[in-house]
Amino acid sequence: MKAMRILLKKLYAVAGSKVLLHLTLMLLVSCLEGIGIFLIIPLLSIIGAFDMNVDAVPFVGSAMKALEELKIPLNLPIVLAAYILLVGGQALLQRNQTVLSEKISQKYVKSLRVETHRSLLRAKWEFFLKRRKSDFNQMLSTELNRVSRGIDLFLMLISSVAFTVIQIGFAMWLSFQLTAIIIASGLVLSLVSRRFIRKSAQYGQESSRLFKSYFAGLNDHFGGMKDIKSNQLESSHISWFQTLAGKIETNYLRAYRLYANSQLLYRVSSVLLIAVFVYFSITFLHVAAEQLLLIVLIFTRLWPRFISIQSSLERLVSEMSAFESLTTLQQESDEAREADESLDDEAIAPLRVEGSIACSGIHYCYDGSEGAEESEVHYALKNINISIPANQMTAIVGKSGAGKSTLVDLLMGLIKPISGKVLVDGKELTDERLYGLRQSIGYVAQDPFLFHGSLRDNLKLVVPEATDEQMWEALSFSASEQFVRNLPQGLDTIVGDRGVKLSGGERQRIVLARAILRKPSILVLDEATSALDNENELRIKEALERLKGKMTIIVIAHRLSTIRNANQVIVLEDGEIVQQGGYAQLSSEPRGVFQRLLANQS
């Protein structure tokens, strides 16, 4: 119900005036259809199918009198012309109403699509750490389509309700008692159908759950295809996929069976009802034949609308689970918003670090520590106190899992410490300063990411106005000029999904060039030389050497040869700083962790 309220509010906010116009059109269509039914009586009377007393029929009787007074003869051509006009007008209105309905639905879905995407992109990095990427794909594809269907159903529902109310009005005019019986039967029907609606909502939720697994599976399978192929894991993945596809099929069939059963019940009930209805009207109420004919006509139009209301409701509640998931995701991402939306990326000036970036008493754990005993908390970082001097090169080393990437994420403000502070030039990072800091950073991730497109597109992503000359300069810096010049399409070479058409080392060098192209004042390299051969590593090392004194360089490196010229080395073990100092100093400290790391590599 809460989701329905939110949906209505949003719908009104997005397309309020259009919804009102849609409602008005529907009311007009319903009125015209109602009048059309009344015209059938004089039509039948004129063609002699019935010898009827049309005066007894409300509206028709008075309309006939008015025509008589106006001296308009009631002959077949006139009645047929009126009928054509009515039905034609109704069809025209209905056409506009359908187009309008689609416009409303698409406008709503577009707004939801854009809003959800925007709030996801504005959310903190920590928000993404706790969720699967595939969930976002599912939300912005299948779940959004379900919401679109839900809006269509919702508009159909209000159309059915409007039509039904107007038809009830006409029917009441004809016979209050008989209409009351139809309404009472409609209420009984709605009680019976509550079970169908409940079940339908359950199947809808199950469908959301199943599709979540489906997308997660697709993501894992296609993302890890090389592992699957080389380790011959196809069978187990195929069998998992078959089971899931079976569950989706079963759930879909269950939902469809439920829908078919409810339709069966509604249809059988309508036949029974009409039989009882006719019997009751003739035997007890002694309703005149022409009135009975009209009522039967109205009933046969009204009852399907009751059915349509019920079935629209059934299908709507099933699709509502998609809307619920989307609004929940949007709410959560809004709550995890990184900074005030008024902070315009363009307007914020890059933050230049003059003195240092420092950590003071920082603790961090990934899974949250609320309510947990101190001994149970697994800290990824413990009591970190460091100072990274501006325009110097600081290296962070340690075994795998020691906390190096976590520390760098903290320094970039991607995650916030649970205690302690990150200080830039002695001042804590506010949202605005954080945005400024990020503008100053060029970052090369452990798993470098390239978008599907050309090398040029990938480089221009960070500096859209970059010239070819600037791009070649950055490529030359990252020791990739030679290999790019050797490619037949040069800068226009398409790199494939995530850069699959390049080797790991080539990818790393292109991402490094991209980072440099931005002319950052802080360069952060997370394992940026791990996939390079000795020759290219040496060239990057020399390039970094040239940058020393011009920008702040923070390097995470397993290959300790890369950081031989670092001004400062920070050694982490199990989330704690165990050594800190110059390369030469640390390598000469006996029995130190750094010496052990060096020994392992040699």
Ligand SMILES: Nc1ncnc2c1ncn2[C@@H]1O[C@H](COP(=O)(O)OP(=O)(O)OP(=O)(O)O)[C@@H](O)[C@H]1O
């Ligand atoms: N997203 C996450 N959720 C939960 N725990 C995490 C997450 N990322 C890292 N950790 C944990 O935090 C600790 C530090 O991880 P981190 O990635 O910082 O180590 P690292 O030194 O960079 O390792 P590597 O050299 O292998 O990249 C590890 O115990 C790791 O299991």
